Amino acid sequence: MSRKAGNVPxxxxxxxxxxxxxxxxxxxxxxxxxxxxxxxxxxxTGALYTSFxxxxxxxxxxxxxxxxxxxxxxxxxxxxERASTGRQLLxxxxxxxxVRAVMELVRYYYRNxxxxxxxxxxxxxxxxxxxxxxxIGRINAQGEAVAALAGRVCGGCRVPEITADxxxxxxxxxxxxxxxxxxxETEEREAEVQAKTMVRFMRxxxxxxxxxxxxxxxxxEI
Amino acid sequence: MSRKAGNVPxxxxxxxxxxxxxxxxxxxxxxxxxxxxxxxxxxxTGALYTSFxxxxxxxxxxxxxxxxxxxxxxxxxxxxERASTGRQLLxxxxxxxxVRAVMELVRYYYRNxxxxxxxxxxxxxxxxxxxxxxxIGRINAQGEAVAALAGRVCGGCRVPEITADxxxxxxxxxxxxxxxxxxxETEEREAEVQAKTMVRFMRxxxxxxxxxxxxxxxxxEI
Amino acid sequence: MSRKAGNVPxxxxxxxxxxxxxxxxxxxxxxxxxxxxxxxxxxxTGALYTSFxxxxxxxxxxxxxxxxxxxxxxxxxxxxERASTGRQLLxxxxxxxxVRAVMELVRYYYRNxxxxxxxxxxxxxxxxxxxxxxxIGRINAQGEAVAALAGRVCGGCRVPEITADxxxxxxxxxxxxxxxxxxxETEEREAEVQAKTMVRFMRxxxxxxxxxxxxxxxxxEI
Amino acid sequence: MSRKAGNVPxxxxxxxxxxxxxxxxxxxxxxxxxxxxxxxxxxxTGALYTSFxxxxxxxxxxxxxxxxxxxxxxxxxxxxERASTGRQLLxxxxxxxxVRAVMELVRYYYRNxxxxxxxxxxxxxxxxxxxxxxxIGRINAQGEAVAALAGRVCGGCRVPEITADxxxxxxxxxxxxxxxxxxxETEEREAEVQAKTMVRFMRxxxxxxxxxxxxxxxxxEI
DNA sequence: GATGAATGAGGGTTCATTCAT
DNA sequence: AATGAATGAACCCTCATTCAT
Numbered sequence: 023m024s025r026k027a028g029n030v031p032x033x034x035x036x037x038x039x040x041x042x043x044x045x046x047x048x049x050x051x052x053x054x055x056x057x058x059x060x061x062x063x064x065x066x067t068g069a070l071y072t073s074f075x076x077x078x079x080x081x082x083x084x085x086x087x088x089x090x091x092x093x094x095x096x097x098x099x100x101x102x103e104r105a106s107t108g109r110q111l112l113x114x115x116x117x118x119x120x121v122r123a124v125m126e127l128v129r130y131y132y133r134n135x136x137x138x139x140x141x142x143x144x145x146x147x148x149x150x151x152x153x154x155x156x157x158i159g160r161i162n163a164q165g166e167a168v169a170a171l172a173g174r175v176c177g178g179c180r181v182p183e184i185t186a187d188x189x190x191x192x193x194x195x196x197x198x199x200x201x202x203x204x205x206x207e208t209e210e211r212e213a214e215v216q217a218k219t220m221v222r223f224m225r226x227x228x229x230x231x232x233x234x235x236x237x238x239x240x241x242x243e244i
Numbered sequence: 245m246s247r248k249a250g251n252v253p254x255x256x257x258x259x260x261x262x263x264x265x266x267x268x269x270x271x272x273x274x275x276x277x278x279x280x281x282x283x284x285x286x287x288x289t290g291a292l293y294t295s296f297x298x299x300x301x302x303x304x305x306x307x308x309x310x311x312x313x314x315x316x317x318x319x320x321x322x323x324x325e326r327a328s329t330g331r332q333l334l335x336x337x338x339x340x341x342x343v344r345a346v347m348e349l350v351r352y353y354y355r356n357x358x359x360x361x362x363x364x365x366x367x368x369x370x371x372x373x374x375x376x377x378x379x380i381g382r383i384n385a386q387g388e389a390v391a392a393l394a395g396r397v398c399g400g401c402r403v404p405e406i407t408a409d410x411x412x413x414x415x416x417x418x419x420x421x422x423x424x425x426x427x428x429e430t431e432e433r434e435a436e437v438q439a440k441t442m443v444r445f446m447r448x449x450x451x452x453x454x455x456x457x458x459x460x461x462x463x464x465e466i
Numbered sequence: 467m468s469r470k471a472g473n474v475p476x477x478x479x480x481x482x483x484x485x486x487x488x489x490x491x492x493x494x495x496x497x498x499x500x501x502x503x504x505x506x507x508x509x510x511t512g513a514l515y516t517s518f519x520x521x522x523x524x525x526x527x528x529x530x531x532x533x534x535x536x537x538x539x540x541x542x543x544x545x546x547e548r549a550s551t552g553r554q555l556l557x558x559x560x561x562x563x564x565v566r567a568v569m570e571l572v573r574y575y576y577r578n579x580x581x582x583x584x585x586x587x588x589x590x591x592x593x594x595x596x597x598x599x600x601x602i603g604r605i606n607a608q609g610e611a612v613a614a615l616a617g618r619v620c621g622g623c624r625v626p627e628i629t630a631d632x633x634x635x636x637x638x639x640x641x642x643x644x645x646x647x648x649x650x651e652t653e654e655r656e657a658e659v660q661a662k663t664m665v666r667f668m669r670x671x672x673x674x675x676x677x678x679x680x681x682x683x684x685x686x687e688i
Numbered sequence: 689m690s691r692k693a694g695n696v697p698x699x700x701x702x703x704x705x706x707x708x709x710x711x712x713x714x715x716x717x718x719x720x721x722x723x724x725x726x727x728x729x730x731x732x733t734g735a736l737y738t739s740f741x742x743x744x745x746x747x748x749x750x751x752x753x754x755x756x757x758x759x760x761x762x763x764x765x766x767x768x769e770r771a772s773t774g775r776q777l778l779x780x781x782x783x784x785x786x787v788r789a790v791m792e793l794v795r796y797y798y799r800n801x802x803x804x805x806x807x808x809x810x811x812x813x814x815x816x817x818x819x820x821x822x823x824i825g826r827i828n829a830q831g832e833a834v835a836a837l838a839g840r841v842c843g844g845c846r847v848p849e850i851t852a853d854x855x856x857x858x859x860x861x862x863x864x865x866x867x868x869x870x871x872x873e874t875e876e877r878e879a880e881v882q883a884k885t886m887v888r889f890m891r892x893x894x895x896x897x898x899x900x901x902x903x904x905x906x907x908x909e910i
Numbered sequence: 911g912a913t914g915a916a917t918g919a920g921g922g923t924t925c926a927t928t929c930a931t
Numbered sequence: 932a933a934t935g936a937a938t939g940a941a942c943c944c945t946c947a948t949t950c951a952t
Contacts, residue, residue, distance in 0.1 A: 500942085501941085515944075
């Protein structure tokens with residue numbers, strides 16, 4: 023075993039991250055073995071601790087790019103949403119923007135299957151859990167903005183069903199929708215078709231709450 | 245101090261299950277310790293293996309009542325749904341039946357918090373995961389029946405958006421809705437209010453798909 | 467490797483204690499290895515934790531008999547001291563009792579060299595350190611009783627040098643004397659000779675404080 | 689952030705020694721970490737090995753000033769003792785010289801608490817242990833000289849109790865007295881008061897051996 | 911049916927030390 | 932002279948599981 027001193031640390035770090043993704047994907051965080059990760063990375067056990075503080079830190083570093091990507095997509099999506107007129111929130115051009123954001127995330131997943139699956143299947147890990155708390159908080163804030171706008175659009179009507187709780191759930195639904203697409207589809211094209219329908223479904227559900235009491239039972243329209 | 249031989253095995257089993265629920269709830273499956281479970285149950289390590297095959301088997305026995313209860317509620321709900329006319333699926337009496345089923349589950353949760361939380365927070369465990377696969381399959385089957393009925397109801401119209409995939413997602417949504425209620429509410433009364441709105445939302449979304457193309461953009465109605 | 471289930475635990479415990487004494491004596495607490503201890507005891511690593519909570523607990527169990535023996539000897543010695551007249555404290559019969567107690571401890575050491583050396587060379591370990599605190603406290607209490615008695619004996623004379631601090635040091639000296647005997651002698655007979663001289667020395671020093679001011683410089687007597 | 693090459697090596701060495709004292713004081717030798725020492729010294733791990741051979745060498749360098757200081761004080765003390773008449777050994781001027789030497793050491797301790805405490809609480813470390821062996825050897829040699837002198841002073845009388853062994857113990861006692869003062873006092877003035885009493889005690893004990901057999905039981909004097 | 915001592919592999923982590931740069 | 936990534940053995944400890952009693 024020849025000593026490899028003075029290595030470029032980035033190489034080791036990259037090798038460890040690559041190996042860690044595989045391990046976490048296969049065994050899950052708890053049952054993953056740092057020893058196995060190091061061996062597969064072609065590195066000794068102690069080397070891991072040069073690049074990472076501990077197992078949790080390794081996990082966070084594995085998963086961080088995913089969180090950062092999601093943040094970027096969301097931010098851009100909300101930017102565009104805010105930039106458009108309030109009207110858009112309610113018509114089909116808004117629908118298209120929603121689908122577009124969803125698809126960006128889905129595509130990212132398809133190109134980074136393993137990390138993403140690690141990320142999405144460890145919602146209980148503190149790193150992921152707290153990220154989701156923050157994420158849903160942000161979706162929620164945007165939802166409230168939309169609701170306020172919708173209030174203005176429909177002429178200041180009171181829509182008592184749209185409480186903060188419901189908006190929170192709505193945010194949750196949006197995240198969940200993406201999970202679903204990610205976990206169930208294998209074909210990107212198919213995913214897009216479904217995404218469109220899902221977005222329509224959710225917007226439809228949302229407006230069912232807005233119109234509550236004025237349209238009466240929906241089936242009258244059919 | 246020393247336990248007499250000739251115990252009633254059911255007592256041991258019950259003590260172990262009680263202790264196991266607490267342990268799984270607190271530490272999660274992987275980090276739960278059979279030793280701790282046995283100690284808290286006032287029983288020795290070996291005794292566990294009289295009642296249960298191994299750790300997974302213990303887990304399954306902990307979680308089975310929840311699965312059985314859900315099965316019962318679902319079965320009865322679908323029974324009633326099938327018993328009613330197709331019309332009900334679309335009007336507010338259907339909505340009431342949905343809310344009723346949801347609330348039965350939510351109430352069960354409130355009366356069995358610990359087991360339920362163990363069950364719901366171990367969706368990755370094979371026992372739970374495979375149960376959910378079966379559950380969603382069953383919800384799905386019912387969804388297909390509803391869709392067929394709806395087809396008849398709206399006059400044989402083709403509703404291309406309602407594919408098998410979408411129905412599957414719809415099933416998934418229903419399960420998820422219950423998770424959400426369970427994980428976020430503490431007051432049973434509040435939960436019921438939310439459940440009603442959620443059911444309305446989902447039915448609204450569903451009909452948005454059914455009416456697609458004939459009503460045009462929804463906002464026209466507002 | 468055949469499994470040895472249902473062992474008599476005492477055998478394992480005894481083997482571990484024996485092995486641990488050797489290890490602690492050889493390497494000191496910190497550098498002692500539980501693995502080595504278990505191996506030398508002919509037992510697997512995990513077996514240690516059936517008998518002992520952790521490394522510290524093992525150490526305490528190794529060292530406890532020594533502490534208990536010392537306690538016994540001290541208690542009996544003080545018992546006899548208290549039972550005799552105050553006069554004895556100052557004449558040679560008191561000297562004999564002191565030597566006797568010291569020799570009991572020294573003899574114990576010679577018959578339990580290894581444990582004792584572990585005990586005496588780990589005064590920094592919490593278990594030993596706190597024992598010594600208690601021990602010196604007890605010696606001290608006895609010393610105060612002696613001083614009070616001496617006050618009465620010499621006719622209520624004030625002896626300002628004998629402060630609480632000095633008594634504490636005197637206690638310390640007594641303990642240290644035993645350490646010295648233990649660590650430096652190899653022949654029991656020689657030890658006894660020295661013990662006698664040491665006891666005379668210390669009693670002499672003590673009385674030098676009592677007589678301070680009335681006898682003037684000691685060399686006048688010579 | 690990055691340290692320039694071409695450092696003055698003495699600076700690095702000094703920083704490491706300072707950091708090492710703190711570490712050894714806090715954790716003890718075995719549990720001290722070279723990494724932590726280097727980090728706190730603002731230096732990398734490898735740098736340590738430019739200035740020190742290994743952990744033991746670092747320890748020796750930390751502790752050496754203390755040993756050197758003690759050597760100096762002792763040498764000067766003995767110089768003065770040898771320079772005075774034999775008479776002094778037995779009267780109160782000798783007592784004063786003893787107290788003076790003791791106090792010099794105690795004062796050094798108060799001005800260098802941390803290093804000294806490292807030194808005094810590592811008597812088991814080879815470096816310190818072997819130093820003490822040498823130190824006691826030297827005290828012993830001086831003790832023998834004193835005894836020879838005393839023999840002449842008291843008129844060639846044989847004092848069989850004062851064997852080489854006893855002198856060795858007497859040396860040990862003197863060292864131990866200083867430890868005690870150092871470890872138990874916080875006020876320098878108080879320490880001095882105690883030192884005086886201790887010295888009187890020890891001289892008293894010593895003369896109790898010298899006068900043995902001619903004065904009879906001490907209490908006769910009281 | 912229950913005991914509980916024992917297994918033995920494996921866990922994450924830290925260590926003093928080396929050496930190419 | 933200093934860097935700091937890497938070594939690789941060792942650390943204490945916990946685990947689910949077995950089986951003689």
